[in-house]
Amino acid sequence: MSRKRFLAATVLCLAVLIISPACYAKTILKLGTSTQPTHIYNQAAEYFGKLVAERTSGDIEVQVFPAAQLGSERDMVEGLQLGSLEMTLTSTGPMGNFVPQVKLFNLPFLFKDRESCYRVLDGEIGTSIADRFTTVGIRSLGWFENGFRNITNSKRPINTPEDMAGLKIRVMEDDVFILTMKALGASPLPMAFGELYTALEQKTVDAQENPLAVIHSSRFFEVQKHLAMTGHFYSPAVLLISEITWKTLTPEQQQIITEAAAEARTYEREISMKADQELEAACAKEGMEVTHPDKAPFAAAVAGVYTTPSVVKAIGGGDAEAGQQLIDAAIAAAK
Ligand code: EAX
Numbered sequence: 539m540s541r542k543r544f545l546a547a548t549v550l551c552l553a554v555l556i557i558s559p560a561c562y563a564k565t566i567l568k569l570g571t572s573t574q575p576t577h578i579y580n581q582a583a584e585y586f587g588k589l590v591a592e593r594t595s596g597d598i599e600v601q602v603f604p605a606a607q608l609g610s611e612r613d614m615v616e617g618l619q620l621g622s623l624e625m626t627l628t629s630t631g632p633m634g635n636f637v638p639q640v641k642l643f644n645l646p647f648l649f650k651d652r653e654s655c656y657r658v659l660d661g662e663i664g665t666s667i668a669d670r671f672t673t674v675g676i677r678s679l680g681w682f683e684n685g686f687r688n689i690t691n692s693k694r695p696i697n698t699p700e701d702m703a704g705l706k707i708r709v710m711e712d713d714v715f716i717l718t719m720k721a722l723g724a725s726p727l728p729m730a731f732g733e734l735y736t737a738l739e740q741k742t743v744d745a746q747e748n749p750l751a752v753i754h755s756s757r758f759f760e761v762q763k764h765l766a767m768t769g770h771f772y773s774p775a776v777l778l779i780s781e782i783t784w785k786t787l788t789p790e791q792q793q794i795i796t797e798a799a800a801e802a803r804t805y806e807r808e809i810s811m812k813a814d815q816e817l818e819a820a821c822a823k824e825g826m827e828v829t830h831p832d833k834a835p836f837a838a839a840v841a842g843v844y845t846t847p848s849v850v851k852a853i854g855g856g857d858a859e860a861g862q863q864l865i866d867a868a869i870a871a872a873k
Pocket residue numbers: 572573628629631684710730731747748749752773
């Protein structure tokens with residue numbers, strides 16, 4: 539080894555020795571999502587990570603993994619329970635499988651506008667349901683937003699519930715979504731989001747429903763001609779951290795994470811609203827034909843979901859009376 543090389547190697551070794559204690563002290567929080575990198579979840583997750591890094595002087599690094607790289611929304615929540623994944627930002631789609639009361643928020647046409655959603659989610663009902671997550675090994679850091687869901691399909695324009703007849707439509711994995719689409723006369727097929735683009739492309743399904751921010755960022759306009767602004771479900775999202783991870787954090791770190799999550803939520807709700815304002819035109823520009831159906835006949839067609847005994851019982855965590863009370867309270871609060 540030449541003298542120069544020897545010197546360079548020595549300097550490198552010293553540098554590693556000096557830097558490494560800091561490296562070892564660093565906590566990495568992997569945060570997975572199902573949606574494409576440009577989607578609002580990932581913008582909010584990056585923003586959250588930036589705040590956390592700044593406020594912990596880099597001791598905690600949030601690494602965002604979009605596009606279901608770490609699995610489906612359901613897989614990721616299971617990962618949180620096991621401690622194999624630290625964080626996820628997910629829709630409530632799979633959450634009813636973990637805390638059945640969440641199904642309440644999956645009811646069609648429950649909320650009339652965003653004010654109504656935030657009142658219920660941030661109020662007593664939403665807080666008490668979010669608090670239940672710790673009983674299954676996960677912790678809510680707040681209700682984020684996926685958005686109001688609209689229907690796209692490759693077959694025909696949707697103007698009335700009758701136009702839904704026989705459409706093979708992918709839904710998220712919860713019976714409330716399945717029942718709703720059946721009530722509209724469609725043929726629902728539950729499927730993880732990561733498989734959806736291919737299923738639409740290969741025509742395994744004709745249709746799907748999602749907020750504009752998802753439709754646009756996932757480029758569904760490439761495989762779906764028609765967009766109907768039905769707004770039939772409001773889809774909340776929730777930022778979750780594994781209880782196993784949470785317990786390894788110091789009280790100061792927990793506080794920083796809690797505060798950063800609250801700020802990221804405010805930010806995400808803003809960009810979500812902006813997405814709703816801008817992306818209908820953007821989808822039309824990409825060639826989608828947009829319809830604005832009268833929502834009243836759709837709401838009337840799916841009203842029976844609210845009184846389906848299995849749904850009411852599940853929302854009550856196995857107790858039909860409790861479920862009915864929760865539904866009534868949510869309807870009153872959402873008004
Ligand atoms: O959470 O599965 C879905 O359709 C969700 O809306 C989407 O992945 C974002």
